[in-house]
Amino acid sequence: MVYHYAMEPHSVVADFNDEGITVWSSAQHPFQVRGDIAKIFGLHPTKVRMVIPFLGGGFGSKSYTKFEPLVVALARKARRPVRICNSVAESMLTVRRHAARVRLKTGVKRDGTLVAREAEIYIDTGGYADNGPQVAMRAASRVLGPYRIPHIRTDAYAVYTNTGGAGSFRAIGAPQTIFASESQMDQIAARLGIDAAELRLKNFLQKGEELRPKLRGMDADLASNLKTLVRASQWKRRSKKKGAAMGLACGATNAGATPVSVAMVRLQPDGSLHAFAGSTEMGQGVRTVLSQIIAEELALPLDAIRIGGADTQVTPYDASTGSSRSTTLMGTAAQRAARDLKSQLLKIGAEAFHVKPNQIRLEEGAMICGEMRMTFKEAVSRRFGGSGGELIGHGDVGPEITGTLPVFWEIGMGTAELAIDEETGEVKIKRYVSVADVGKAIHPEGCVGQEEGAAMMGIGHTMFEQMIYEGSELVNSSLVDYRVPRFSDVPEEFHTVLVENKDGPGPHGARGMGEGGLVAVAPSITNALARATGLRIKDLPLTPERVWRALREKK
Template identity: 50%
Template structure:
């Protein structure tokens, strides 16, 4: 029986399409009240007074939460730096920061109560530009505007630049973008003196549990975080977000409370970092790269969240997939008065690849080289130790790049594009390539139970956010135990029931939790073989398992029969435990990253020079997956990442003016729809059976977003001769660039 490499249907598909899937907004808890949040209308101000007396008089209002209710609590949280209070204390640092919250018998009453809360502010100057923020001459968001300084340096960059035949320097900007998960953040909290139970849209329930225990003074065993069905995350629901505020509301109200954010409120909760990236590269006449120097400024918003780690990753990923003997990179995460920025699919990589891969084409054009040729000349090769103290490359980017280029007709021996100068429609082809170290935090545990009827239940802490982890983990257990897939059940994302998992993100679930599930299933299989040896009175080496039975030659015995023989009657079960730790497999996972995820894209575009509109007839993404456990789900993950990448490439941007977010809604913030799909969206899977995960698998889901922007911008240059260095490539921006180039 072989279930690996089979595109089986999602195990949650029926529940989702029939509406049986219960999300946080669908749950009802006995005695539950409803909460709404009063948010600051100002981006930067001292709070000089709060009056809740009129709100508390409103019939149906149970409680109002303000900074005055924080006694005995630690209100600060953060993924790396604990600098964010769940409700504003001394001042507000961005428009939309919670300053109070009301609890009532229904939403309408809670919303009405917000209008009765009086807050007095003393406005402060707004910090909105990262360069000005670091100048040391203006206002500060915190004690300092510098959240994190990161970087890499080796070799002698100055000497390499002096000896290079050419030195190129370019500056690129990347916009603020919003995750736009289908389900905004939602939490139900039930606080008592004995503990806390939370139902949340959390990607990292165990990390949320730890924060809540610390903030509210409980032991870990007194805090339970449950994640029901969840409508997408993409990093927006990583770490702790809304949970502490709702727990505090339940505490002051004395009853369970639900808070479900609107889309506009979610815009003011988390976003991706905007970036300004200056790249300086030394090159020889033959196109060989000799040195790279970069200066990256990331706008991390009002609070750090995951900004420090994003700065670290951007510094690494701006080096691209290339070999460098001389490097000097500085990356800064900078506080501003805007929505806090944090994790978003492939942290730091889209910003870095946009700059790096755009400049590679600039260099190729200046030297008269083919864009594919110059990349192949400089790419790192499989097995190369190309980053200090990092794992050698376990992928083959050159092979993937050739596949992508060939798919859109961008071979080295191709003929030049024949453009009709009389027609406004111009055709271009572009490519992009990047590497990201992923699979963070080698800490996962799983339990597998084999029941007396031969069925299996897998307990795993991975959060199903739409990526298909439940199905993939079930396939892993099915394959290892040789049990039909329809006899494998999944229990996940309930810290009171399932064993520990560090997080869901960084393309780690298939690899890390997959290994844990495989290990737990192997432990069960070992017990089966031991019982089988007793049953047949033979050495274990003579036995095998298949389709729910233990085999010895032509003889077989069902798993359930062995359990009955061991426990006596129809009782008992076999239990397996699986662990992933940095020390396992002789420290195989101690050195990061767990694996390297390639981000390779190729785009054929058509641009209307009269309007600036870009259409994409053919788009290709290449993923190195090791082994595609479920090929259709792999393609779906890669296609989704590609479309998100095309979103920030073509039109997505959060627009701020004087600290005010102007477009936090579905009308003014455009995301890709089916009408924006490429004519042919192609996902190509490379399977070399060489991944660290179960059966040689690697995670995927992030690589597809990384190189979308440079591949389209490079195609735009090939089509029009216009190089745009600022995203998004809206029709107006493209049209103006074409017009300016003609003048």
């Protein structure tokens, strides 16, 4: 089991008075938390206000309700505001990733065609359910990989144990099950004498094909993505070298969560624009991306746009911030809000210029037609006959964006090359190459940062991160004992390739990303270790002691 290790632990401030409840929280899903608090205290949701500032990281650890109701109860009892900020050790006991045990049995023809898969999955949800049942359901699908398997049976169980609770963690249920699935795919390839990449290409789902009944068909070009990875990593040449410690892995996750998001933009009398969206900024760059989408639609400079944090009394509804959904869903809502505002501006401009709206273009915060020009500030003034007033654009997204879930499929693929010291068991990552199918990169640098950040998180889980219990006591709850990646652990060569097919359901063909970069890391590393040494390790992390002992036992 591993911990999210966001830089900021969980923290909550609550005030309970005659007017209602106000909570300042590090919550990823403010509207869901508002609903829980209202239900617990018997109030209408409008009497509960959630205010969310910048978060110091989340990765799922701040999804859903944690201890907000307890702080509200204390504030009610004390009759004054109450603040609780966890220590790291306390946050580690508040939530962690589900540990998992996975058994796989896969039927395959001699030519490499997959025909059947049976999976049995047990996830350790700790002492409380949190979203353990949901993680189990996602794990049951994600263990199938992105492959065409005609006959499937998966049984997934969320098991209660005497440990801290487990909850959402970047790509819920996927890192654990894809590790098992992709490890077995390499075992199948080796047994049949088929190249690992070719085996995957043979069995990939085609666009539109269903992974299983009741799930939307695959919307990404998996074969093209893998071919991109094969080229970028020089797989055909480098993996064939004698003793090559090189491995490959692929994963796909049904992402997007609940497709309900609402956004609003307000054009002020001075020509500046305020955007309102309930997505939580926690370092992933959602405010920047939403600002870019709005700026593109309205031809406004970025510095003219202001976007604040979630405040359930002010910002419109958003189902959640997670499952890589914000660019796709909230981005679409923001784009529609900007287009609504744009249509209002064009109507004002058409009346002023005595032309049709489609004859007007927007440029640098102004409407232009031939030699005629009207700034947005002038448009607001013309509409309201003075210096007051504002134009408001509304946009929303509902289930109609894709119909059947998931909203989109998130793709993660990677190759790892290792240096292995068989005398000490130490494993170092020399080269890591990942491919992220983003549809359209709204902010390319941000996309690369998300992909490489996810990969580094995966390296930590694969190589050294592990929560250790003695009985019911967690004994390594500090950075002294709980090892996270350092700069010295960054691969010597680290490459990310963004695939832009513009085939996602989001703005300009974007699809969500940020979780897919995690799922291929563990299996690509263990596959590389197996290719070089013949050693198949099925338990993580790959500490030097574990690798050394396994090498000794093999000899």
